[in-house]
Amino acid sequence: MNETDAGTLTDARLVAWVRQAAPYIHAFRGRAFVIAFGGEVLQTGVAQALIHDIALLDSMGIQLVLVHGARPQIDAEMRERGLTPRYHDGLRVTDAAALECVKRAMGVTRIEIEALLSQGLPNTPLAGAFLRVTGGNFISAKPVGVVDGVDFQFTGAVRKVEADEIRADLAQENVVLITPIAASPSGEIFNLAWEEVAEAVATAIKADKLIFLCDANGLVDKKGQQIDALTVEEGEQLLAKKVPQAPEVARVLPAALDACRNGVGRVHFLDRAQDGAMLMELFTREGIGTVMTRAPLARLREATAEDVGAVLNLIAPLEADGTLVRRSRERIEMEIGHFSLLDHDGVVVGCAALYPLSKARGEPASAELACLAVLPAYRRAGYGDQLRRHIEARAKKAGIRRLFVLTTRTAHWFVERGFVDVGLEALPKTRRDLYNYQRRSKVLAKSL
Numbered sequence: 001m002n003e004t005d006a007g008t009l010t011d012a013r014l015v016a017w018v019r020q021a022a023p024y025i026h027a028f029r030g031r032a033f034v035i036a037f038g039g040e041v042l043q044t045g046v047a048q049a050l051i052h053d054i055a056l057l058d059s060m061g062i063q064l065v066l067v068h069g070a071r072p073q074i075d076a077e078m079r080e081r082g083l084t085p086r087y088h089d090g091l092r093v094t095d096a097a098a099l100e101c102v103k104r105a106m107g108v109t110r111i112e113i114e115a116l117l118s119q120g121l122p123n124t125p126l127a128g129a130f131l132r133v134t135g136g137n138f139i140s141a142k143p144v145g146v147v148d149g150v151d152f153q154f155t156g157a158v159r160k161v162e163a164d165e166i167r168a169d170l171a172q173e174n175v176v177l178i179t180p181i182a183a184s185p186s187g188e189i190f191n192l193a194w195e196e197v198a199e200a201v202a203t204a205i206k207a208d209k210l211i212f213l214c215d216a217n218g219l220v221d222k223k224g225q226q227i228d229a230l231t232v233e234e235g236e237q238l239l240a241k242k243v244p245q246a247p248e249v250a251r252v253l254p255a256a257l258d259a260c261r262n263g264v265g266r267v268h269f270l271d272r273a274q275d276g277a278m279l280m281e282l283f284t285r286e287g288i289g290t291v292m293t294r295a296p297l298a299r300l301r302e303a304t305a306e307d308v309g310a311v312l313n314l315i316a317p318l319e320a321d322g323t324l325v326r327r328s329r330e331r332i333e334m335e336i337g338h339f340s341l342l343d344h345d346g347v348v349v350g351c352a353a354l355y356p357l358s359k360a361r362g363e364p365a366s367a368e369l370a371c372l373a374v375l376p377a378y379r380r381a382g383y384g385d386q387l388r389r390h391i392e393a394r395a396k397k398a399g400i401r402r403l404f405v406l407t408t409r410t411a412h413w414f415v416e417r418g419f420v421d422v423g424l425e426a427l428p429k430t431r432r433d434l435y436n437y438q439r440r441s442k443v444l445a446k447s448l
Contacts (some may be wrong), residue, residue, distance in 0.1 A: 011111045018203040021283035027346065028282070029061040032170060032205055036198030037213035038069035038248065039109055046321060049275045050213070051116040054175070056279070058131055063170040065201055068113055069194030073105035074098075083171045086183075088147070090251050094154040094191040098162050102154075102181060102191045108427075110135075117175065135175040139197060141182035141190040156182065156190025158197060161204035170205075199255035203262040210259050211281075213272035216246030218290030219253070229291045232260045241368045260294050267292040279354040285347055286377045298383065300390045303339035303351070308332050310348035311339055314373045323409050325436065339371070340390055342383050354394055357404070358430040364401035366428055372410075388417060396448050404431070404448055406441040419444035 028188060035054065041047050058064055074092070075085045078101045086093040094102060109444045117131045169176050178201060180192040195212070202210040219235070222243050230238075235257050238245070245253065256267040268287040276379040280288040291297065303311065311332055318324040324422035327335075335353070342350035352372040356365075369391050374383045395403050403413050404427060411421070422445045424435060435441075 010168055013129065017284070020285060023347070024283050025060055028057075028208075030063065031208040032063040032065065032167075033209045033211060034065045034067060034198055034202040034205075034207045035211045035213070035278075036067040036069075036194060036252075037272055039073045039105075040215070041068075041213060042112060043072060044273050045115060046273060046275050050272075050278075051119070053276065053278050054117070055131060057282075058175060065166065065170070065176045065178060065205070065207070066113070067180065067193045067194055067198040067201060068109060069180060070102075070105045070109040073109050074102050077101040077105045078199075088150045088152070091144070091152065092155055092191060093150060093152055096154065099154040099189065100193060103189070106179050106181045110177065113177060114442070115239065117177075132172075132174045133177050134169045135177050135179065136165065137183070138166050138176070138178060139180075139182040139191060139200070141184050141188075141193070143184070143188075143190060143354065154188070154190055156192050158182075158192065158200040159184065161200050163204035166201065166205050195252040195255040199259045199264075202259050202264045206263055207446060209268060209269060209282075210256070210264050210266070211268045211278065212249075212252045212256065213270055213277070214246065214252060215248040215272065216269075217271035217274065217277070217288065218269040219245060219249060227290050228287065229297050230294070231296055232257055232292065232294050235260075235292055256292055260431050272300070280302055280388070285344070285349070285375070289364065298344045298349075298381075298386070300340060300342055300343055303336050305333070305336055307339070307341060307348065308336055310341070311336070311351050311371075314348065314351050314375065315371055318373050322439075325439065327371075334386040340387065342374070342387055344378065347380045350383045350387050352391050354391050354398075354434060356398070356400070357428045363428060365399050366402040366404060367395050367398070367400045368404045368406065368431065369395075370406070384413075385417070392446075392448060402448055403446050405444045405446075406435075407444065408439055408441050411444060412441045414444050414446075417446075 041050060054064060054066070075174055077229045078085050078098060081101060083101065092098070107262060114133050117133050131380055139161055140159045142159040144152040144155045144157050166176055178197060180194040180197040181189065182192055183189050198210060198212070217226060219230065219238065220243070221227055222241070235253065239253060247341060259267050268281055268291050270281055277288055278336065308329065315324055338353040339351050340353055341348050350373060353370045355368045355370055357367055369388070372384060372387055391404060405419055415421070422443055424432060424443050425433065426445055427443055
């Protein structure tokens with residue numbers, strides 16, 4: 001490949017990415033995202049890139065709340081003073097001496113983040129941008145108290161979030177930066193866990209997304225394989241079965257579950273060390289980390305007239321390579337009621353159609369499964385099988401006893417799922433008369 005070809009390929013990918021991202025850009029404008037990360041972000045070398053991505057999200061009209069931690073900074077401050085950090089069940093035990101270290105480390109970390117957000121150097125993503133960063137006493141605290149015989153002293157929990165004040169700041173196009181240290185109504189200062197603060201804030205302002213930047217690129221199953229998407233119920237099962245996770249992922253998982261249960265639209269787990277992780281997660285169909293929702297992201301539904309364009313886009317590549325017979329827009333518009341769609345997070349990623357067939361006297365009611373298509377990026381997710389099962393259930397409900405498939409390239413796939421090669425003569429006569437002898441499709445059938 002020469003340099004010109006490589007440049008053209010890169011340009012084509014860029015154009016494709018921008019076009020793919022466009023629906024998400026429109027959908028996210030005016031929505032509230034809470035982005036939460038520990039103090040480790042400032043030590044990984046990707047802090048600058050993260051701030052650039054935050055500025056980009058802000059420029060798209062997304063309302064941003066940033067919640068930061070400072071665990072490594074606090075530990076370092078304590079060691080400098082000859083103190084030993086103490087933890088119980090993953091939560092810091094904050095005595096009076098530790099609290100002084102907390103206040104200093106939190107203050108320095110916040111100032112460093114504000115400095116990063118205030119940059120505007122030429123030839124950077126922040127050039128010409130102005131991010132107004134605000135903060136305040138948005139959180140009130142209460143003591144954790146004594147747990148398992150351990151007195152947490154100045155370690156606190158969230159008592160209340162001033163949601164209206166945060167939303168007012170967001171409405172003024174400010175980026176709200178929240179430091180996890182807060183006072184109680186009596187004036188005592190408490191050290192809070194940043195993951196708990198992030199969950200409480202996201203729930204209080206009814207955020208559309210809560211994004212955790214962690215020490216791994218998401219949750220894994222019992223085999224150690226990354227999970228792309230899961231529901232609250234599935235997340236609870238991971239906890240109950242004690243499936244091993246990366247340390248920080250395990251620490252934020254309970255907060256993520258609480259957020260989803262309490263109305264936050266999506267919770268994302270991303271690797272804080274991966275440059276551009278938020279952009280790849282938010283603006284591509286396949287994402288890069290793990291997303292948690294209350295209900296499954298993928299849902300089956302029946303097509304409407306507004307879905308004609310989506311169906312045409314799905315089947316066009318398969319028509320081009322000869323897998324499917326060509327259908328005009330007019331025909332799809334007339335037959336759209338036969339189609340079922342698989343919708344993944346607002347994007348139609350698969351379709352299939354059920355066409356009842358005329359029958360002669362004495363023949364069982366039959367139908368044809370047609371136009372089964374799934375976007376390439378989703379074919380390994382089992383969506384083809386979901387659509388097939390849905391069409392079979394739909395056929396059974398309509399009293400269909402036998403389901404036919406005519407295929408040129410996917411016969412083995414259907415055979416593996418209970419279809420049998422029955423030959424052309426098995427088709428009802430009305431459908432047999434329309435058979436395309438040039439395509440020479442195999443005729444498969446399955447009794448329902």
